[in-house]
Amino acid sequence: MSDDRQYGFDTLQVHAGARPDPATGARQVPIYQTTAYVFRDADHAAALFNLQEVGYIYSRLTNPTVAVLAERIATLEGGVGAVCCSSGHAAQIMALFPLMAPGRNVVASTRLYGGTITQFSQTIRRFGWSAKFVDFDDPDAVRAAIDDDTRAVFCEAVANPGGYVTDLDAITGVADAAGLPLIVDNTSATPYLVRPIEHGATLVVHSTTKYLTGNGTVTGGAVVDSGKFDWSASDKFPSLSAPEPAYHGMKFHETFGPLAYTFHGIAVGLRDLGMTMNPQAAHYTLMGIETLSLRMARHCENAVKVATWLETHPKVAAVTYAGLPSSPYAERAKRICPRGTGGLFTFALKGGYDACVKLVDSVNLFSHVANLGDTRSLIIHSASTTHRQLTEEQQVAAGAAPNVVRVSIGIEDADDLIADLDQALAGI
Numbered sequence: 570m571s572d573d574r575q576y577g578f579d580t581l582q583v584h585a586g587a588r589p590d591p592a593t594g595a596r597q598v599p600i601y602q603t604t605a606y607v608f609r610d611a612d613h614a615a616a617l618f619n620l621q622e623v624g625y626i627y628s629r630l631t632n633p634t635v636a637v638l639a640e641r642i643a644t645l646e647g648g649v650g651a652v653c654c655s656s657g658h659a660a661q662i663m664a665l666f667p668l669m670a671p672g673r674n675v676v677a678s679t680r681l682y683g684g685t686i687t688q689f690s691q692t693i694r695r696f697g698w699s700a701k702f703v704d705f706d707d708p709d710a711v712r713a714a715i716d717d718d719t720r721a722v723f724c725e726a727v728a729n730p731g732g733y734v735t736d737l738d739a740i741t742g743v744a745d746a747a748g749l750p751l752i753v754d755n756t757s758a759t760p761y762l763v764r765p766i767e768h769g770a771t772l773v774v775h776s777t778t779k780y781l782t783g784n785g786t787v788t789g790g791a792v793v794d795s796g797k798f799d800w801s802a803s804d805k806f807p808s809l810s811a812p813e814p815a816y817h818g819m820k821f822h823e824t825f826g827p828l829a830y831t832f833h834g835i836a837v838g839l840r841d842l843g844m845t846m847n848p849q850a851a852h853y854t855l856m857g858i859e860t861l862s863l864r865m866a867r868h869c870e871n872a873v874k875v876a877t878w879l880e881t882h883p884k885v886a887a888v889t890y891a892g893l894p895s896s897p898y899a900e901r902a903k904r905i906c907p908r909g910t911g912g913l914f915t916f917a918l919k920g921g922y923d924a925c926v927k928l929v930d931s932v933n934l935f936s937h938v939a940n941l942g943d944t945r946s947l948i949i950h951s952a953s954t955t956h957r958q959l960t961e962e963q964q965v966a967a968g969a970a971p972n973v974v975r976v977s978i979g980i981e982d983a984d985d986l987i988a989d990l991d992q993a994l995a996g997i
């Protein structure tokens with residue numbers, strides 16, 4: 570690739586971060602299946618450990634295959650750097666880690682992936698961190714929830730599973746006014762549909778398990794940094810602005826400027842938390858990401874067809890898909906995600922909980938699994954599975970009420986998907 574041309578998304582999803590292998594000329598990115606890298610000499614080793622020279626030391630920190638994926642995701646999101654992790658949930662902990670300390674909190678949307686609600690409402694408490702959940706449709710409520718101990722604001726661009734689109738511009742305004750970074754989980758939308766950094770987000774997190782890989786083969790995650798946040802503007806982020814005791818007193822922001830957060834994520838986050846992506850997983854995700862835009866366009870097109878058909882079905886009480894003109898988020902979607910609102914939505918059955926269970930047992934082409942963003946169409950009854958740990962109130966707020974099923978529409982023929990749902994609905 571030449572450096573003087575601004576390549577388009579479809580070109581970057583195939584090429585960004587990769588070049589023919591310098592050792593062999595291999596055109597596809599090799600899987601560097603190695604734990605360690607030979608130092609040229611003792612001075613080289615010392616320079617690497619001091620972060621004076623960038624290079625490979627040990628694959629818990631960096632690996633050439635994983636590095637290509639990190640650069641590709643950062644490029645597609647419009648960020649300056651990214652850190653790949655072993656899963657989406659690992660990426661969320663990694664994203665918060667440099668910002669948080671015991672007693673600090675994150676203000677988060679009530680409309681988040683069920684697993685994130687559990688991670689934030691229960692597990693992070695063991696670190697002394699906490700989350701305050703508020704309705705992100707009410708920017709005043711977000712503003713009111715922020716206190717002196719808040720260190721981040723967290724939401725999803727297009728929320729899984731309720732067909733909800735966040736007004737990222739409004740939430741950025743609130744986070745900026747409070748001097749806080751906005752973290753956006755962009756798993757459901759992908760950078761093809763929404764680029765949160767263009768709406769002012771500081772950090773973007775991904776479960777690469779989903780659309781970025783696209784075919785349900787590996788788990789992974791990523792944290793992308795916009796490079797735009799001034800970590801030294803207040804004393805709220807000492808890990809980045811002040812001497813970091815975990816890295817012999819290095820001042821990351823002063824030393825690395827816009828790359829401070831990414832370097833901290835590798836040098837301290839991956840080094841000490843060890844939530845590293847392995848090179849095989851990076852390879853599978855690189856294979857998938859090459860076709861991201863083609864798949865997302867088809868996911869969106871199919872989802873519109875299936876949702877439109879479901880909306881008129883007599884056994885269906887409601888369909889929540891922001892891509893439907895009937896959605897309360899239809900106007901907002903045009904501004905935030907003009908190319909489409911993805912392949913995920915929920916629908917409610919008039920027959921309630923029992924009808925939902927019968928439906929997931931009656932489909933043939935749809936797979937009943939706890940995953941999303943696969944080329945295959947998937948279905949799940951969230952209230953009895955992914956959102957089972959939540960209270961009914963939390964389920965309803967997250968768009969996963971007991972009478973609701975979630976579908977992740979694949980890239981098959983839309984007519985076949987409709988026929989499968991038609992026969993399954995006929996039996997309930």
Ligand SMILES: *Cc1c(COP(=O)(O)O)cnc(C)c1O
Nearest residue numbers: 656657658682729756776778789
């Ligand atoms: C799946 C998912 C996660 C968690 O990712 P894992 O790779 O399963 O750990 C986080 N956020 C969203 C929106 C997801 O869909």
